[in-house]
Amino acid sequence: MMTRAMVIAALVGLSQAVLAGQETFDVPRRPEATKGAETAAETKFVWREYPSIRSGRFRIDFRARFATDRKWSDSLAADVDDERFDIARRRIGVAGSFGNLVDFQIEREIKNDVPWRDVYIDVRPKRELGVQVGKFKMPFSLDENTSATNLDFINRSMVASTLSPGRDRGVMVHGRLGGRLIGYEGGVFLHDGNNALANDPGEVQGDRTTALRLTIEPISNRKSRDDDLRFAVAWTGSDLPEGMSAINGETPLHAHFFPSNLWVRGARRRIGGELQWRPGPYSLKAEYIRMTQQRLGQSVTDGDLPDAISDGWYVSGTWAMTGEAKSRGLESPNRPLPGGGFGAIELAARVEAMTFGSGAAAGEGTKSPRSDVILRNQDLATTFGVNWYVNRWVKVQGNIIRESIEDPSRGPVPSRPVFWSSVLRFQVVL
Amino acid sequence: MRALRSPAIWLALLLGAGVVLATPRAQAQSGAILFDPTVMHDISMWMNSRDLQLIRLHYDLNTHYPVDFETGGTRVRNVSIRSRGGGSRNASKLGLLVEFARYASSQTLDGRRAVVLDNLWQDPPMLRERVAMALFSRMGVPAPLESPARVSINGTSQGVYSLVESPDDQFLTRIGAGDGYLFEFHWLRAYYFEDLGDDLNAYVPLFEARTRETEAVSSLYTPIRQMVAAINEPSDTLWRSRVEQYVDLPQLLSHLAVETFLSEFDGLLGYAGLNNFYLYRPTGSSRHQFFPWDRDNAFQEVDASIFRRADENILVRRALTYPDLYSYYLDALEQTAHAASDGGFLDNQIRSGAALIEADAAVDVNTPFTQDERLNAIAYLLDFARRRPGIVLAQVAEARKVSSR
Numbered sequence: 001m002m003t004r005a006m007v008i009a010a011l012v013g014l015s016q017a018v019l020a021g022q023e024t025f026d027v028p029r030r031p032e033a034t035k036g037a038e039t040a041a042e043t044k045f046v047w048r049e050y051p052s053i054r055s056g057r058f059r060i061d062f063r064a065r066f067a068t069d070r071k072w073s074d075s076l077a078a079d080v081d082d083e084r085f086d087i088a089r090r091r092i093g094v095a096g097s098f099g100n101l102v103d104f105q106i107e108r109e110i111k112n113d114v115p116w117r118d119v120y121i122d123v124r125p126k127r128e129l130g131v132q133v134g135k136f137k138m139p140f141s142l143d144e145n146t147s148a149t150n151l152d153f154i155n156r157s158m159v160a161s162t163l164s165p166g167r168d169r170g171v172m173v174h175g176r177l178g179g180r181l182i183g184y185e186g187g188v189f190l191h192d193g194n195n196a197l198a199n200d201p202g203e204v205q206g207d208r209t210t211a212l213r214l215t216i217e218p219i220s221n222r223k224s225r226d227d228d229l230r231f232a233v234a235w236t237g238s239d240l241p242e243g244m245s246a247i248n249g250e251t252p253l254h255a256h257f258f259p260s261n262l263w264v265r266g267a268r269r270r271i272g273g274e275l276q277w278r279p280g281p282y283s284l285k286a287e288y289i290r291m292t293q294q295r296l297g298q299s300v301t302d303g304d305l306p307d308a309i310s311d312g313w314y315v316s317g318t319w320a321m322t323g324e325a326k327s328r329g330l331e332s333p334n335r336p337l338p339g340g341g342f343g344a345i346e347l348a349a350r351v352e353a354m355t356f357g358s359g360a361a362a363g364e365g366t367k368s369p370r371s372d373v374i375l376r377n378q379d380l381a382t383t384f385g386v387n388w389y390v391n392r393w394v395k396v397q398g399n400i401i402r403e404s405i406e407d408p409s410r411g412p413v414p415s416r417p418v419f420w421s422s423v424l425r426f427q428v429v430l
Numbered sequence: 431m432r433a434l435r436s437p438a439i440w441l442a443l444l445l446g447a448g449v450v451l452a453t454p455r456a457q458a459q460s461g462a463i464l465f466d467p468t469v470m471h472d473i474s475m476w477m478n479s480r481d482l483q484l485i486r487l488h489y490d491l492n493t494h495y496p497v498d499f500e501t502g503g504t505r506v507r508n509v510s511i512r513s514r515g516g517g518s519r520n521a522s523k524l525g526l527l528v529e530f531a532r533y534a535s536s537q538t539l540d541g542r543r544a545v546v547l548d549n550l551w552q553d554p555p556m557l558r559e560r561v562a563m564a565l566f567s568r569m570g571v572p573a574p575l576e577s578p579a580r581v582s583i584n585g586t587s588q589g590v591y592s593l594v595e596s597p598d599d600q601f602l603t604r605i606g607a608g609d610g611y612l613f614e615f616h617w618l619r620a621y622y623f624e625d626l627g628d629d630l631n632a633y634v635p636l637f638e639a640r641t642r643e644t645e646a647v648s649s650l651y652t653p654i655r656q657m658v659a660a661i662n663e664p665s666d667t668l669w670r671s672r673v674e675q676y677v678d679l680p681q682l683l684s685h686l687a688v689e690t691f692l693s694e695f696d697g698l699l700g701y702a703g704l705n706n707f708y709l710y711r712p713t714g715s716s717r718h719q720f721f722p723w724d725r726d727n728a729f730q731e732v733d734a735s736i737f738r739r740a741d742e743n744i745l746v747r748r749a750l751t752y753p754d755l756y757s758y759y760l761d762a763l764e765q766t767a768h769a770a771s772d773g774g775f776l777d778n779q780i781r782s783g784a785a786l787i788e789a790d791a792a793v794d795v796n797t798p799f800t801q802d803e804r805l806n807a808i809a810y811l812l813d814f815a816r817r818r819p820g821i822v823l824a825q826v827a828e829a830r831k832v833s834s835r
Binding site (some may be wrong): 007234242263298299300301302366367368370371372375 | 479481508510537
């Protein structure tokens with residue numbers, strides 16, 4: 001009976017969201033999962049924000065996300081030059097929980113070379129200790145670990161999407177200590193994430209990777225949820241086999257300004273620092289990431305070269321003009337459309353930079369893949385954005401990006417260092 | 431002491447001092463050291479052992495690899511090399527394009543941003559290429575500078591090479607041609623200047639732009655398309671005036687005369703159509719010139735006809751139907767024959783070149799030829815130098831007789 005109901009509900013949910021998808025679905029909210037009325041064994045299908053099946057303490061939600069972009073850019077990159085609407089994402093998935101003990105999530109792209117995204121189960125017998133197993137994002141970078149549905153800008157920051165590891169298969173322990181004051185996450189993963197994935201036969205990805213993150217939320221125990229403050233530091237370490245590093249410099253719209261042709265071997269390490277402060281309708285986020293890659297035995301005489309170093313940062317701020325508290329999320333506007341209002345409006349701005357170079361102390365840089373001194377390049381970008389949360393399902397975003405490439409000859413617009421892009425996104429989420 | 435009072439002596443001393451002062455400036459000319467043909471250049475390269483494996487494994491690809499490059503006591507770091515050549519490409523004796531400025535845009539060696547290391551894979555005496563280019567230069571046909579070199583990679587000898595001037599904007603500057611459009615002809619199939627139609631893309635793969643590469647296809651290739659259309663002009667009365675707008679016909683025939691004297695097997699009148707040349711068009715002009723490239727297959731037959739395969743190429747066949755151009759071609763052949771024999775020029779080039787490389791050529795284990803084959807090839811070249819001028823002059827005289835009847 002229960003199986004039949006689940007199948008019917010799944011078919012109904014999926015048929016409603018046939019073109020939809022979501023990058024990282026929010027895990028179901030626990031208070032609803034533990035309501036007394038739902039502790040009975042009755043199985044029922046519910047559709048409020050999204051289709052859901054509930055049976056006692058067990059709950060499974062069907063989620064989907066559809067997003068389409070329209071881009072304009074001075075960039076010459078083929079994927080940016082196209083001024084048509086592009087379907088950016090079509091994802092479907094399920095997310096669920098069993099009481100306070102277990103969370104799980106499965107999601108995939110409808111059409112993609114690597115369709116499976118998050119596929120994991122998270123067992124949390126205590127607040128202080130949980131174990132997560134499967135494929136999921138490593139605990140590194142605030143921006144990378146923010147759901148695509150909830151991003152303040154259409155694209156993640158350059159440093160997060162390039163230098164953070166992203167998803168991989170692994171096991172992670174995590175928990176909170178001192179109430180919610182201190183959080184920890186530590187895991188071991190098969191490789192160092194999909195952001196470092198090798199695309200060409202000559203490129204290499206990090207082998208087994210260890211990731212650690214420590215989070216402090218000094219005002220998290222306040223009764224009010226209208227503001228929060230969070231600091232974090234994170235680290236990853238992995239071994240690189242000999243080959244060309246798959247990490248390349250990409251602009252916010254994924255055009256290249258630094259090639260993935262550096263020979264590497266040895267250790268790849270990332271360190272990161274994060275800040276998030278969301279007082280009332282405002283938010284401030286900042287992050288710094290630095291990646292070092294050893295180049296053992298990679299000189300023309302088979303000797304060691306100085307480490308390749310890539311680093312970057314961003315500082316961003318938002319203001320919900322319609323007054324919603326940012327820490328609660330703007331996905332459910334106070335006055336949705338339809339519903340008596342026109343939704344929530346948010347203004348956003350971000351300044352960011354990403355730099356590629358080497359740890360060599362002196363000398364003139366060159367573009368050689370085995371150069372002692374790597375000829376550095378940097379992209380400095382400023383993004384201005386407007387987010388319109390029409391209602392809990394529909395979101396429209398507009399971004400204008402100004403970029404300045406230090407060595408434009410290696411960027412998408414070789415003739416000039418400064419260029420502009422703009423992107424418009426229409427997103428529907430179940 | 432009395433002699434010092436003579437104005438003539440002081441004038442001579444001043445002139446002598448001027449020559450001495452001027453010498454360093456002359457040596458500072460781009461490529462003067464690298465392409466000194468009287469010296470066996472010693473070139474050492476260092477490359478990562480993995481790169482060396484890869485370039486030998488994938489010698490058929492144009493992948494660039496970083497090396498340190500040293501010659502004449504100067505070591506240049508972060509230099510790019512890649513495998514090059516058509517039929518001469520192989521894994522054991524790599525033909526190489528060396529680019530000093532690929533990874534560091536302002537880097538040069540002896541003023542040069544790039545040079546070619548010709549592996550002499552199809553040159554049994556290891557001399558054809560350099561001797562042939564020397565004759566082109568002597569005849570005033572712009573040709574790349576060349577010098578002999580012994581090459582090692584990671585301390586292991588690679589054998590005897592010819593260091594060749596890279597045809598690029600620096601080559602154009604040296605020959606005083608300006609900063610026009612230089613195209614490398616690529617042999618893709620037997621082609622004799624047939625009309626390929628109005629689509630410019632048909633000409634792009636045949637003629638690769640080596641200067642002004644970033645300009646629009648229309649500005650690069652429209653004059654080439656117009657040249658080919660003119661060459662295929664059906665009317666004999668219009669042909670000359672149309673073609674002269676797009677081809678420097680005397681320059682073409684001078685080039686062809688040297689090539690024919692050298693009994694080139696794979697050039698403008700090659701065994702499989704056009705091959706081994708660069709096409710040049712000065713800025714502001716539509717007239718093209720032809721520069722020679724890759725003479726490994728010169729000196730094929732000492733008694734080859736001066737009209738061998740002249741009827742196959744549309745441009746040459748129709749040009750030689752005009753009496754003045756026909757006569758110009760014969761004159762150019764005659765001048766070439768004299769230039770080759772006067773003062774024993776060709777013979778001296780072969781003998782001095784052979785002596786210069788003898789010690790290294792004798793121990794070159796990467797050449798596909800045996801020592802007997804190499805020595806026999808040198809003997810054949812000397813015989814060619816002795817007999818070819820007379821044979822060509824006799825054929826020219828015979829051709830003149832026939833045309834006067």
